Amino acid sequence: MTPSAQSAQPRRSDATRAAILRAARERFAADGYERATIRAIAADAQIDPSMVMRYYGSKEGLFAAAAEFDLRLPDLTSVPPARLGEVLVRHFLARWEGDETLVALLRAASTNPGAAERMRGIFADQLTAAVAAFGTDRALTARRAGLVASQVLGLAFTRYIVRLPPMVDTAPDELVAWIAPTLQRYLTGTPPS
Amino acid sequence: MTPSAQSAQPRRSDATRAAILRAARERFAADGYERATIRAIAADAQIDPSMVMRYYGSKEGLFAAAAEFDLRLPDLTSVPPARLGEVLVRHFLARWEGDETLVALLRAASTNPGAAERMRGIFADQLTAAVAAFGTDRALTARRAGLVASQVLGLAFTRYIVRLPPMVDTAPDELVAWIAPTLQRYLTGTPPS
DNA sequence: AACCGTTGCCAACATCTGTTGGCAAACATG
DNA sequence: CATGTTTGCCAACAGATGTTGGCAACGGTT
Numbered sequence: 171m172t173p174s175a176q177s178a179q180p181r182r183s184d185a186t187r188a189a190i191l192r193a194a195r196e197r198f199a200a201d202g203y204e205r206a207t208i209r210a211i212a213a214d215a216q217i218d219p220s221m222v223m224r225y226y227g228s229k230e231g232l233f234a235a236a237a238e239f240d241l242r243l244p245d246l247t248s249v250p251p252a253r254l255g256e257v258l259v260r261h262f263l264a265r266w267e268g269d270e271t272l273v274a275l276l277r278a279a280s281t282n283p284g285a286a287e288r289m290r291g292i293f294a295d296q297l298t299a300a301v302a303a304f305g306t307d308r309a310l311t312a313r314r315a316g317l318v319a320s321q322v323l324g325l326a327f328t329r330y331i332v333r334l335p336p337m338v339d340t341a342p343d344e345l346v347a348w349i350a351p352t353l354q355r356y357l358t359g360t361p362p363s
Numbered sequence: 364m365t366p367s368a369q370s371a372q373p374r375r376s377d378a379t380r381a382a383i384l385r386a387a388r389e390r391f392a393a394d395g396y397e398r399a400t401i402r403a404i405a406a407d408a409q410i411d412p413s414m415v416m417r418y419y420g421s422k423e424g425l426f427a428a429a430a431e432f433d434l435r436l437p438d439l440t441s442v443p444p445a446r447l448g449e450v451l452v453r454h455f456l457a458r459w460e461g462d463e464t465l466v467a468l469l470r471a472a473s474t475n476p477g478a479a480e481r482m483r484g485i486f487a488d489q490l491t492a493a494v495a496a497f498g499t500d501r502a503l504t505a506r507r508a509g510l511v512a513s514q515v516l517g518l519a520f521t522r523y524i525v526r527l528p529p530m531v532d533t534a535p536d537e538l539v540a541w542i543a544p545t546l547q548r549y550l551t552g553t554p555p556s
Numbered sequence: 557a558a559c560c561g562t563t564g565c566c567a568a569c570a571t572c573t574g575t576t577g578g579c580a581a582a583c584a585t586g
Numbered sequence: 587c588a589t590g591t592t593t594g595c596c597a598a599c600a601g602a603t604g605t606t607g608g609c610a611a612c613g614g615t616t
Contacts, residue, residue: 183562188573190506203474204395204398205474207603209597218564219604221563271526276473279393280472281474286524290526299435301402313529317530319521320514320518321517322516323525324516324520327513327517328509328518332486333479333510335509336505349510352545355544376594379593395609400574402574421575422575
């Protein structure tokens with residue numbers, strides 16, 4: 171993300187690189203992995219398709235770069251325990267509406283094994299880590315995180331991908347009110363026998 | 364589905380048609396719409412690619428035929444009201460494990476507009492109809508159905524598509540125990556202000 | 557000014573895609 | 587048997603796709 175992590179001096183082509191990445195995210199989000207063609211991405215970025223190859227190696231490499239994503243989950247230990255669910259849904263909704271990277275990842279994960287692997291990594295690592303902050307049983311923690319992921323990804327899938335009318339039309343606040351108790355129970359509820 | 368609805372006599376090519384449809388469902392489920400090529404489907408069915416075109420017109424036509432699906436939702440009015448959630452999750456899980464058509468539809472819906480439209484139709488029509496059986500407020504009914512869809516599709520997405528380990532490893536009965544209360548509340552819970 | 561790495565474009569490649577038309581064999585019908 | 591229809595395969599087309607190599611222009615360094 172930050173342009174000069176290992177390469178000390180910024181290159182002259184950083185603008186081009188960024189334009190490609192932005193166009194790639196848009197196309198991947200709108201069309202999915204296979205329908206988003208390098209030519210179309212290059213056209214959006216107003217450069218030649220061969221530049222995409224030079225800077226990102228391959229289509230897979232481009233996607234890997236475009237799908238870099240940090241959920242930026244808050245520290246759940248500093249959240250009032252009773253409001254965990256609400257904070258989480260609200261955070262996810264905001265994160266989703268503000269950055270199309272997640273939609274790109276979601277669309278691509280359905281058909282591209284690499285994208286699915288990336289998605290697994292994000293939710294297994296970041297979400298599980300956040301949930302683990304207030305639980306000791308590792309298997310139970312993983313299960314709680316998985317359940318939260320199932321509801322949150324289902325929300326995203328129905329709202330941004332399939333676009334089910336009731337899920338698209340409902341205001342974020344009302345969605346939060348409905349879904350928060352679900353996450354709350356997945357996070358803190360007593361596990362079934 | 365039934366081979367002789369309008370055409371009185373069964374054709375000699377019915378076996379071929381069925382083989383194509385079966386192979387198509389498998390490929391669409393495994394690879395998604397764009398990666399499932401007509402050539403691969405034809406190879407699986409052990410016939411020539413051109414036969415697919417003759418019998419189903421186009422790739423879209425083939426998908427439309429392969430993605431025909433009935434949720435076979437039970438009549439919710441004859442279910443004990445307190446067990447609505449449990450019955451629903453269990454039904455969906457069984458339906459999903461037993462028929463790969465839904466997985467095909469789910470994968471394809473991410474990238475193919477026609478598949479998304481089909482998915483919208485299935486959940487808007489069949490699920491909303493089932494939910495409408497015990498509610499009068501139409502907007503609220505649609506919202507309840509949408510919420511149920513979000514959790515059920517999220518379950519399917521994480522378990523069958525992304526294959527999040529905790530969602531794959533957890534036994535169906537335990538998933539039911541966790542998720543049933545969620546659907547129960549979406550179906551019968553008091554709506555937020 | 558001479559030099560060299562960078563940036564960019566053009567043209568082309570090999571391959572794969574959905575799709576089409578024609579032709580031979582199998583079958584059914586008179 | 588003769589006729590028409592159905593089933594199947596082969597070969598091919600037109601277009602799109604990821605990817606590559608070469609070549610000109612630019613920019614900084616010595």
